[in-house]
Amino acid sequence: MDIATRSQNDVTIVALVGSLDSKTSPQAQQALDGILAGGGRKLLIDFTALDYISSAGLRVLLGTAKRLSGAGSALRLFGLNETVREVFQISGFSVIFAVFATEADALEGL
């Protein structure tokens, strides 16, 4: 998978390209760990080019969410396709994550 990271003010936007599964989740984990270690507290994850996610990918998101709680921090997701949304619904992740349609929606109020 490809992971592209950019910053906008104090928000870091991470675009995941390809699939987030047992093979690619260590790479995503490493990228997200790096952002958190660098002091990033407001994170937007761009799913627009993510084809699918399995439970290995959910584990990475959950770990990131657990470490990003507290004042001044945020984790928002946007651009989920139909299958990713289905995985989120089945796993209950659609309730615990802030999911938005577009980047503009996700940035609002951050």
Next chain:
Amino acid sequence: MRPGFRMTIGADRREIAGVNAALAEFADAHALPASVRRSLHVVLDELLSNTIVYGFAGREGGEVTVEAVLRADRVCITLTDDGRPFDPFGVAAPDTALPVEQRRIGGLGIHLVRRMMDEVSYDRRGDRNVVVLAKRLTGG
């Protein structure tokens, strides 16, 4: 012969990539709906990584055969492995209503398989685990 593919991989998670490539090619050749292809990628990742990590734990080698067949209204997938006896669908579903701090991922993969497929079954045949899945081409 019905359209489909069949391949056998060893006890190495990196080999799942080969199955993903075969599935993508099969989906492309038969113009499967993207949602069907993606669902199959998810469930194959769950089941193959489970078998490789747990089913073959504590031993040398091991192999899993993946067979996909396209029927008129569905894709049928059969996974056959020579790992320890394990019925993935005999495991209780996780609590998906807990708050983030209490969430665990254990069991979630199989829960996804059960919910994303239209039919799932498990059988122990001789020294093999046989998991059969079906995904309809239309209507969720």
